[in-house]
Amino acid sequence: EDQVTQSPEALRLQEGESSSLNCSYTVSGLRGLFWYRQDPGKGPEFLFTLYSAGEEKEKERLKATLTKKESFLHITAPKPEDSATYLCAVQYRNQAGTALIFGKGTTLSVSS
Amino acid sequence: DTEVTQTPKHLVMGMTNKKSLKCEQHMGHRAMYWYKQKAKKPPELMFVYSYEKLSINESVPSRFSPECPNSSLLNLHLHALQPEDSALYLCASSLQEEGNQPQHFGDGTRLSIL
Numbered sequence: 001e002d003q004v005t006q007s008p009e010a011l012r013l014q015e016g017e018s019s020s021l022n023c024s025y026t027v028s029g030l031r032g033l034f035w036y037r038q039d040p041g042k043g044p045e046f047l048f049t050l051y052s053a054g055e056e057k058e059k060e061r062l063k064a065t066l067t068k069k070e071s072f073l074h075i076t077a078p079k080p081e082d083s084a085t086y087l088c089a090v091q092y093r094n095q096a097g098t099a100l101i102f103g104k105g106t107t108l109s110v111s112s
Numbered sequence: 113d114t115e116v117t118q119t120p121k122h123l124v125m126g127m128t129n130k131k132s133l134k135c136e137q138h139m140g141h142r143a144m145y146w147y148k149q150k151a152k153k154p155p156e157l158m159f160v161y162s163y164e165k166l167s168i169n170e171s172v173p174s175r176f177s178p179e180c181p182n183s184s185l186l187n188l189h190l191h192a193l194q195p196e197d198s199a200l201y202l203c204a205s206s207l208q209e210e211g212n213q214p215q216h217f218g219d220g221t222r223l224s225i226l
Contacts, residue, residue: 032212043116043202043217044155051212087154089215096168097210102154 001026004090006103013110016077021106023088024070031098033071035064036087038105044087047073078110115139116218118203124224127193133221135186135203141216143167143209144186146178147202149220155202161186162209193225 007022023033032051036044048057050066057064061082063074073086088103116137125131135144143162147155160168161180169178175197177189186203200222204215 032214034214036217041200041219041222043118043204043219046214046216049212049214091212098212100157100215104154 003027004088004101004103006086006088006106008106009104010107011109013075013078013108015079015110015112018074018076018078020075021073021086021108022070023073023090023103025090025101026069027090027092027101029093031091031093033066034089034091035071035073036089038085038087047086075108078108080110080112083108083110116203116205116216118201118218118221120221121219122222122224124226125190125193126226127195129193130189130191132190133188133201133203133223135188135218136184137203137205137216138184139205139216140183141205141207142183143206143211143215144180145204145206145215146186146188147204147217149200149202155217159188160209167209190223193223195225198223198225 004025035047038044048064053068055066061076065072085105085107087105091100119134145160146158149155157170158172159178164180175192179187200220202217202220204217206215207213
């Protein structure tokens with residue numbers, strides 16, 4: 001069964017304490033992996049797209065990497081404003097064309 | 113600010129009411145989506161429109177009726193909803209349905225059914 005699993009479900013960090021979020025997937029025919037940030041009561045905000053193993057993308061304190069089985073979102077020296085739920089979504093080929101599966105998200109809390 | 117605009121931001125309705133949710137994008141995207149999101153859950157796909165035609169209906173109850181009047185607008189008509197339909201309804205768009213470009217989301221309509 002095609003799946004996307006994010007871990008941990010929740011992560012509490014002190015300001016400045018770097019860490020990583022994981023998104024593992026078991027789909028075949030990967031077309032793209034997307035990272036989103038979602039604040040409470042808001043829609044998901046697009047962060048990165050990764051298309052092939054070995055690819056890396058960076059934006060401010062965030063860096064996303066991709067292997068054949070998983071992606072990591074590395075957060076360097078986080079600040080309280082980085083607190084949010086981070087969603088991973090995987091687009092892949094299926095019999096109907098393409099499909100998109102969301103992981104359940106990792107809720108990050110950064111305290112000062 | 114997002115480039116996908118949804119109105120209203122909040123909606124409270126009774127089970128016998130009829131209302132509509134609206135979504136607008138001006139990015140030239142030809143695929144538009146409706147999602148339902150419950151608290152602490154990921155978005156759940158409801159409908160996909162591609163080039164203004166309904167492409168995917170994820171077995172959504174008929175009390176939800178989508179409409180795509182043109183390439184920039186997407187509506188979701190609501191009638192006789194149930195309390196369990198209370199959720200955040202998100203609209204998204206992407207360049208094409210079959211492309212590998214990301215979907216861009218609006219901030220949603222928070223719907224409460226009394």
